[in-house]
Amino acid sequence: MNREVGAVERIRNIAFGTALAAGVLASGCATETAEPATVNQGTTTTEVIIAELEDPTTTINELPPSDLPKMTDPEAGLCIEPQPEDFDQVREWLAEPKNPALIPTYSGKSDDGAFEEFEETSQAFLEELASDLDQTIYDATPIIEDLNNLAMANSSEGNYYNLPFQDYLSATQDFMANYGVQVMVGTPDMEYAYGGGAPDAELLESDNAKQTLMNVLYAFSEQPDEYITDVAKLDDIVLMSGAEDEVGAYAQPGEFRNQIYIDIQPDGEGSALESDSIHHELAHLVDFDACNGGGYYSDPAYEQFNGGLDIYDPDVIYDTVTVEYGDYIDLAGDLMSAKIAAEETGDMEQWCDVNDREQAIGAEVLTYSEYHPEVGEDKAEVGAGLAQQYMYNVLTDSRLPVLKNKFELLLARLHVRNPKVAEYFIKTASRPYIDPLEADC
Numbered sequence: 299m300n301r302e303v304g305a306v307e308r309i310r311n312i313a314f315g316t317a318l319a320a321g322v323l324a325s326g327c328a329t330e331t332a333e334p335a336t337v338n339q340g341t342t343t344t345e346v347i348i349a350e351l352e353d354p355t356t357t358i359n360e361l362p363p364s365d366l367p368k369m370t371d372p373e374a375g376l377c378i379e380p381q382p383e384d385f386d387q388v389r390e391w392l393a394e395p396k397n398p399a400l401i402p403t404y405s406g407k408s409d410d411g412a413f414e415e416f417e418e419t420s421q422a423f424l425e426e427l428a429s430d431l432d433q434t435i436y437d438a439t440p441i442i443e444d445l446n447n448l449a450m451a452n453s454s455e456g457n458y459y460n461l462p463f464q465d466y467l468s469a470t471q472d473f474m475a476n477y478g479v480q481v482m483v484g485t486p487d488m489e490y491a492y493g494g495g496a497p498d499a500e501l502l503e504s505d506n507a508k509q510t511l512m513n514v515l516y517a518f519s520e521q522p523d524e525y526i527t528d529v530a531k532l533d534d535i536v537l538m539s540g541a542e543d544e545v546g547a548y549a550q551p552g553e554f555r556n557q558i559y560i561d562i563q564p565d566g567e568g569s570a571l572e573s574d575s576i577h578h579e580l581a582h583l584v585d586f587d588a589c590n591g592g593g594y595y596s597d598p599a600y601e602q603f604n605g606g607l608d609i610y611d612p613d614v615i616y617d618t619v620t621v622e623y624g625d626y627i628d629l630a631g632d633l634m635s636a637k638i639a640a641e642e643t644g645d646m647e648q649w650c651d652v653n654d655r656e657q658a659i660g661a662e663v664l665t666y667s668e669y670h671p672e673v674g675e676d677k678a679e680v681g682a683g684l685a686q687q688y689m690y691n692v693l694t695d696s697r698l699p700v701l702k703n704k705f706e707l708l709l710a711r712l713h714v715r716n717p718k719v720a721e722y723f724i725k726t727a728s729r730p731y732i733d734p735l736e737a738d739c
């Protein structure tokens with residue numbers, strides 16, 4: 299099969315530090331027409347959403363206008379169909395009682411040394427579990443620390459990125475060689491989608507280029523080798539530049555090589571691609587494989603959780619509350635932070651108020667990808683959470699049944715593909731946030 303399937307990402311402004319990649323499409327259709335997202339740094343999108351959700355008469359967030367034709371995927375129905383026992387096993391692992399002595403939990407509180415202690419116990423736990431499950435993981439933390447320490451020692455102004463680009467590239471190439479993944483700088487003779495090309499030498503010395511590689515290290519650290527090589531089947535990471543506006547990266551499944559192209563944004567014109575976006579691209583490759591090369595425009599088993607609504611049709615406005623996925627994750631993170639803050643100050647009233655908002659939002663929300671509203675992008679955004687342990691709090695929250703059902707389906711498909719990878723991810727996932735004050739509201 300020789301389809302060109304690119305999954306393009308846009309760069310978002312990051313208002314809350316938890317930006318998820320928002321993705322885009324596309325198979326034989328590279329024209330982007332949706333309006334770019336704007337995350338207003340003053341009145342935040344999250345505040346607007348909260349305000350609107352508090353008003354039960356408001357219908358918010360019309361889906362963005364788009365001229366994209368609605369396509370029917372000729373290969374729909376080719377996705378892995380997990381058996382009931384796959385779902386049962388996944389749910390059993392998710393529901394397992396968490397032993398705080400075994401699974402480290404970072405409370406988010408700012409006690410002295412709390413985070414360092416969490417990191418140490420966390421690393422020991424990951425290594426032991428990986429060993430039990432015959433998984434091989436690699437910790438990039440020492441490499442990241444070395445680069446940071448060298449850079450700081452080398453700079454009187456505290457610039458993290460003042461080592462030569464080649465230092466970051468070599469370190470990343472060495473680390474990714476563990477997974478058999480080549481990291482390369484694109485050359486003029488290579489083929490690029492979305493108007494991209496080879497980056498020039500000056501761009502490679504930008505902070506963004508170096509930070510992009512650091513984010514690659516973050517993204518792949520502690521990922522089981524089998525997930526990268528057998529499930530995502532990633533072969534190459536290619537650095538490029540000059541792609542169309544806001545195309546941050548795209549996944550390029552191929553007959554011989556599966557590749558992720560990352561567009562380096564010039565300093566001041568865009569930000570470095572986040573590690574979350576790299577997980578989004580990996581999720582495209584995982585989905586591409588799970589759906590036998592189809593499933594981008596249609597995936598009935600997944601879409602059934604949208605309650606009969608075609609939330610990917612940009613021409614339809616729904617009465618139900620819909621929130622763009624990245625905004626929703628930001629919102630959930632903000633609400634969790636607000637609860638932790640209220641907990642630390644013992645402000646019961648505030649805590650209960652935030653809790654009420656969470657409850658009100660949960661069952662109502664359908665999330666969608668705002669850029670190219672296709673099921674393939676929805677899957678990539680939810681699927682990015684498979685390998686991101688800190689996302690499980692949100693993605694398995696029973697108050698968010700739509701997300702939970704979608705995520706469980708993707709986990710069950712992963713279980714079919716590789717049970718031990720699924721087990722590793724689920725068992726290393728962060729624990730659901732425990733609300734010590736919950737019973738008092």
Ligand SMILES: [Zn+2]
Pocket residue numbers: 305306307320321322323578579582675678
């Ligand atoms: Zn995407």
